Amino acid sequence: MSVSYSAIGWNRAKKAYDKVIVTGLLVYLAFFIGVSLLAHPDATIETLLIRALATAAFLMLHVILSIGPLCRLNPSFLPLLYNRRHLGVTMFLTALAHAVFAIVQFHAQGNENPLVSLLTTGTGFQTLGAAALVIFFLMAATSHDFWLANLGPRVWKTLHMGVYFAYALIVMHVALGALHSEAHPVLAIATGAGMAWLFTLHVVAALRERAGDRDDELIDDGWIDAGPVVDISEGRARIVSAGERIAVFRYDGKISAVSNVCRHQYGPLGEGRVIDGCITCPWHGYQYLPGNGRSPAPFTEKVATYDVRVVGGRAYVHSKANAPGTPVKPAHA
Amino acid sequence: MLVDLARGALLVVAAYLVIGLLVAVPYLTFGIGRTDASAKTAPWTFRVIVLPGLVALWPWVLRLWIRPGRPH
Numbered sequence: 001m002s003v004s005y006s007a008i009g010w011n012r013a014k015k016a017y018d019k020v021i022v023t024g025l026l027v028y029l030a031f032f033i034g035v036s037l038l039a040h041p042d043a044t045i046e047t048l049l050i051r052a053l054a055t056a057a058f059l060m061l062h063v064i065l066s067i068g069p070l071c072r073l074n075p076s077f078l079p080l081l082y083n084r085r086h087l088g089v090t091m092f093l094t095a096l097a098h099a100v101f102a103i104v105q106f107h108a109q110g111n112e113n114p115l116v117s118l119l120t121t122g123t124g125f126q127t128l129g130a131a132a133l134v135i136f137f138l139m140a141a142t143s144h145d146f147w148l149a150n151l152g153p154r155v156w157k158t159l160h161m162g163v164y165f166a167y168a169l170i171v172m173h174v175a176l177g178a179l180h181s182e183a184h185p186v187l188a189i190a191t192g193a194g195m196a197w198l199f200t201l202h203v204v205a206a207l208r209e210r211a212g213d214r215d216d217e218l219i220d221d222g223w224i225d226a227g228p229v230v231d232i233s234e235g236r237a238r239i240v241s242a243g244e245r246i247a248v249f250r251y252d253g254k255i256s257a258v259s260n261v262c263r264h265q266y267g268p269l270g271e272g273r274v275i276d277g278c279i280t281c282p283w284h285g286y287q288y289l290p291g292n293g294r295s296p297a298p299f300t301e302k303v304a305t306y307d308v309r310v311v312g313g314r315a316y317v318h319s320k321a322n323a324p325g326t327p328v329k330p331a332h333a
Numbered sequence: 334m335l336v337d338l339a340r341g342a343l344l345v346v347a348a349y350l351v352i353g354l355l356v357a358v359p360y361l362t363f364g365i366g367r368t369d370a371s372a373k374t375a376p377w378t379f380r381v382i383v384l385p386g387l388v389a390l391w392p393w394v395l396r397l398w399i400r401p402g403r404p405h
Contacts, residue, residue: 005371007378112336119339141386146379150369150397 053098060091069205125177132169239270242319254330256290257306353388
C-alpha cells in the first residue's frame with residue numbers, strides 16, 4: 001500500500017526473502033553443474049548450464065504453484081506468499097536465460113534467423129517452451145502494483161492464472177524435448193512426481209475450502225447466524241458464506257462485517273487481524289476500516305460492508321452486501 | 334511453408350512491439366501521471382520497471398490514456 005509507486009517495494013523482510021531466492025538459485029546451479037560433471041565428464045559447460053537453468057526454473061515453478069494451496073492448508077506458509085511475485089520474476093529470468101543459451105547453442109550457427117529455426121525444427125517442443133515463456137514474461141511484466149491498479153484485480157488475477165496453462169506447456173516441452181532424448185529415468189520420475197504433488201496439493205486445498213464454503217443457513221429475512229460472539233477471538237473474524245464469503249470481525253467490543261475479498265490480490269481478509277484499528281489483509285498488509293470498509297486516507301481502496309446485529313450473545317450478518325465503502329454502525333459485542 | 338509462416342509471425346510480433354514502444358514511451362513521459370496519480374511522483378526506476386508491460390499491452394495502455402478511470 002503506497003501513495004506513490006516505487007520501483008520495487010523492498011523492506012527488510014523482502015530483502016531477506018530475495019537473498020534466500022538468489023542464494024538458493026546460485027547454490028542449485030553450482031550443485032547441478034558439479035554433480036552433472038561428475039556423471040558426464042565430457043559434457044560441455046554450455047549444455048550443463050542450459051540444463052541447470054531449465055531444471056532450476058521448473059523447480060521454482062513448482063514452488064510458486066505450491067505456495068497458494070499450502071497457505072490455504074496452513075497459514076504458517078503465508079510469509080512465502082508475501083513475496084511470491086519476486087520468486088515469479090526470478091523464475092522468468094532463469095527461464096529466459098535458459099532460452100537464450102539454448103537458442104545461441106542450437107539455433108544461431110546456421111544461415112536462418114535463430115528464432116525461425118527455433119520455431120520450425122525439432123518435435124515442436126521449443127515452440128511450446130517459447131509460448132510458456134511469453135506467458136511468464138506477461139506475468140513478470142505486469143507484476144508491479146501499477147498493473148494491479150490499472151488492469152483491475154479481476155483482469156490481473158485472470159492474466160496471472162495463466163501460470164497453470166504455462167505449466168501444462170512446460171510439462172509438454174519437457175516431455176517432447178528432454179524426456180524424448182534422455183535415456184535415464186530420473187527426469188521422467190521427477191516430472192511425474194512434480195505433477196502428482198501439485199495435483200494432490202490443489203485437490204486437498206480445494207476440498208478443504210469447499211468444506212468451509214457450504215452456505216450458512218439464512219435464518220430470517222436474509223440474516224445469517226455467525227455464531228456466538230465469544231467464539232470470535234478479539235481482533236479476528238469468523239468467515240460465513242452466503243454465495244459470497246463475509247468476514248465478521250470482533251474488535252474493541254464491537255462486531256462489523258466486510259467482504260472477505262481484499263481489493264489488492266483477492267486475499268482472504270477474514271484470515272487477517274485488526275491492527276491499529278484496521279482490518280489487515282494477511283497477504284500483503286492492505287488495510288480497511290471495519291466500520292466502512294475503506295482504506296484509511298490517503299488510500300482509496302474499498303470493500304463491501306454488511307449490516308450486523310447481536311442478539312442473545314450471537315452475531316448475525318445480513319447476506320446482502322452494501323456498496324463498497326458504505327458506513328455501517330457496528331453492533332455491540 | 335512452415336518457415337514462411339514462422340517468418341511472417343515473427344514480423345507481425347516485431348511490428349506489434351515497435352508500435353508498443355511508440356505508445357509506451359510517450360505514455361511514460363506525458364500520460365502516466367494523468368491516468369494514475371500514484372505514478373506522478375514515482376521515480377524513473379519505476380518507469381523502467383513498467384516499460385516492458387506497457388510495450389506488451391499497448392492496446393490497453395491506449396485505452397487507459399484515452400479514457401482514464403480505474404477498472405473494478
